[in-house]
Amino acid sequence: MATLSAQRKHKVTVVGSGNWGTTMAKLVAENVKEHTSLFEETVQMWVHEEEVTLPKESKHYSGSDKPEKLSQLINKVHENVKYLPNITLPPNVVANPDLPASCKDSTILIFVLPHQFTARSCEQLVGKILPYARAICCTKGVDVGEKGIRLMSETIGMSLNIYCGALSGANIASEIAQEKYSETTVAYDPPPMDSRNPTPSGSPNASQVDLIAPSKAVPGPRSTRLTPLPTEYPHLSHDNIRKLFHRPYFHVHLVNDVAGVSLGGALKNIIALAAGFVDGLGWGDNAKAAVMRVGILEMVKFGKAFFGESARASTFTEESCGVADVITSCMGGRNFRCAKMAVERGESIAEIEEKELNGQKLQGTSTALEVNAFLKSQGMEADFPLFTAVYNILEGNAKPEDIPELIEPKH
Ligand SMILES: NC(=O)c1ccc[n+]([C@@H]2O[C@H](COP(=O)([O-])OP(=O)(O)OC[C@H]3O[C@@H](n4cnc5c(N)ncnc54)[C@H](O)[C@@H]3O)[C@@H](O)[C@H]2O)c1
């Protein structure tokens, strides 16, 4: 007679503690308390340590201007006073400045770092996480190198040899932290070996199966061999992944298209910069709509050209991670706001980022540069006129006023 395996619970770590990272820790910590048979109660949150001085207007200001370690402050006052001020975190969020220690024994790693720090952070985790851990990448960006372009989920999955899905949507963190309604898209394509169906006799051992399909954009082998999730843990089905992220104010739609979800989040930031440029010129909503239309078409074209069938056009047009994220980002995102201010004040976006964001990081500027380097390597800059125009404006080779001419179809 079959015996029931001892049930273990998933331990969750949020890798990152910026504006979105802290919001993600808050909502996941609320959910693990509601699904105690699936998840351990404590959610670890890795904090890139820094010293902060509480501003006088903070309700936690005690009269001392002595700097304190951010991780200690978060655990003391249950608020990320620097990156998500005035939002109380549940006490089961534990800030931890030690990256490997924060991920130790976790079966679910939620990566929410700015994309420029992701690869280096993963390097510090190699050999220090559970081999059967599973990850979800909430970072918006791409990873371009000599070998081509990678999704951030691929960077994480391949460096740590684990499966990595993606979460992305029309998600301005401050609104979600205040529990205002929004929706998101989670792409999680469970490896067959994680399925509760037994491996048919005669088929290859599950751990021998290559599961990360190669992207068209990068030559050479792109697959990795995965360690199956032990059966003592609850199955990471779409339903259980949804239980980790869905809140009454944060509605989750699960899909299988990791490439589409990842690319939507990365490429919309380039479009948001274009929207900021034209708005900074005072050109109004019609101009913004024009760059959004062209940008969405380029997004779909980029997915098809470089990720083939693995990035579905419908993901860009029907899911929150596509058109909806373009819209919200072009209305109120940081990339949009900083590009707009740069034009209005005649300063560079880097100067505005430094002065206005208090340590938060733009993703659009580096993504525009990386995407351009990749397009150049493919001889395809002219096929993506909006992405190329944004790059040229950032590099000082063109002006925001040139956008209409630059994106006009050439016959
Ligand atoms: N903020 C949002 O509204 C939002 C929403 C959805 C997705 N995202 C995406 O989430 C990702 C993370 O953004 P965020 O808003 O949480 O961060 P953020 O821009 O608010 O903060 C920057 C973070 O980077 C950290 N950092 C600085 N130097 C570092 C280093 N050397 N190594 C590691 N970390 C370092 C800081 O400690 C801080 O946590 C980005 O890709 C972003 O596009 C953000």
Ligand SMILES: O=P(O)(O)OC[C@H](O)CO
């Ligand atoms: O503030 P941004 O421009 O980084 O955009 C935030 C989110 O990605 C919007 O969905």
